Amino acid sequence: MVLADGIAPFSGPVFHAAATGGALNLFEAWGGALAYTFQLYFDFSGYSDMAIGLSRLFGVKLPLNFNSPYKAVNIIDFWRRWHMTLSRFLRDYLYFPLGGNRKGPFRRYLNLLTTMLLGGLWHGAGWTFVLWGGLHGFYLVINHAWHGLRVRMGYPIGPPTRLGRIAGMTLTFLVVVVAWVFFRAPSLQAALNILSAMFDLNGVVLPGSWYGLLHWRLVQALAKLGIHFGRPLPLFEDVGHVWRWIAALWVLAWFAPNTQQIMAAFKPALEEIKEPAGYFSWRPNRVFAWLVGCLFVVALFSMNRVSEFLYFQF
Numbered sequence: 001m002v003l004a005d006g007i008a009p010f011s012g013p014v015f016h017a018a019a020t021g022g023a024l025n026l027f028e029a030w031g032g033a034l035a036y037t038f039q040l041y042f043d044f045s046g047y048s049d050m051a052i053g054l055s056r057l058f059g060v061k062l063p064l065n066f067n068s069p070y071k072a073v074n075i076i077d078f079w080r081r082w083h084m085t086l087s088r089f090l091r092d093y094l095y096f097p098l099g100g101n102r103k104g105p106f107r108r109y110l111n112l113l114t115t116m117l118l119g120g121l122w123h124g125a126g127w128t129f130v131l132w133g134g135l136h137g138f139y140l141v142i143n144h145a146w147h148g149l150r151v152r153m154g155y156p157i158g159p160p161t162r163l164g165r166i167a168g169m170t171l172t173f174l175v176v177v178v179a180w181v182f183f184r185a186p187s188l189q190a191a192l193n194i195l196s197a198m199f200d201l202n203g204v205v206l207p208g209s210w211y212g213l214l215h216w217r218l219v220q221a222l223a224k225l226g227i228h229f230g231r232p233l234p235l236f237e238d239v240g241h242v243w244r245w246i247a248a249l250w251v252l253a254w255f256a257p258n259t260q261q262i263m264a265a266f267k268p269a270l271e272e273i274k275e276p277a278g279y280f281s282w283r284p285n286r287v288f289a290w291l292v293g294c295l296f297v298v299a300l301f302s303m304n305r306v307s308e309f310l311y312f313q314f
Helices: 002-010 012-017 026-057 075-081 084-095 105-123 126-151 162-184 190-200 208-213 214-224 238-256 286-301
Strands: 206-209 229-232
Touching: 002 012, 002 238, 002 286, 012 026, 012 190, 026 162, 026 190, 026 238, 075 084, 075 126, 075 162, 084 105, 105 126, 126 162, 126 190, 162 190, 214 229, 238 286
Parallel strands: 206 229
Antiparallel strands: none
């Protein structure tokens, strides 16, 4: 929750500017989209951890609900890791009753799209949520179709290589970020404003401090592409601060074990925890006592701030 609240101030101004017709450049649009991407990630991770931990205090075990979804190698894997209880609900009570994959490829893809569209409506009655659900349905159709094509061509679906895993994680993360823009934007037009700025290379403004680091020929080449130097993020006070936050949270999301992996030896949830944290597994020793104590102090000192509760509308 502390991490989510730390990145939260960088997403609101961008989406507000897009909603009120303000002009955005590439750095602003990507900064706002990625800030919200990680704000939502760590908020939801924290909510799920608290639900499991509070239930354990009363002797109740809950199923896992969040399993490092930004480590997903494809969009199918993403929905096995993100909001896992909702995914199972949509599968069991919408996808299967509609026929699942039992009535041929076309009906399977139609059922996937229908299920995800209804999943979008479950979050809110607005076109932005419908498009978010539709995008994920479209992603799932492409993913399943690709798997089907590989099988027909004689390439079995197995564990990806290291390079394939990195490529899959990167592509999955990027398409999820695009979908989150619709999820967060207050209107369809605001979402389109942000997306157009994210993929518009014309008029890009890089930090002025970078000018002296680049060769003059490269500076000239960038100028011909419409890329100039100046103050790129008028919505933010400190350019470096925004991207340091984003980089740090990206590293945590991709490489750090999640809470359930750290606590795997204590069987925190109904399911068996795969891939325990190993060296980072929780132990009742002095090091972890100091670590938990420090985190507790940080949390206490953060309580004087008003933070956005993302899920109030759901």
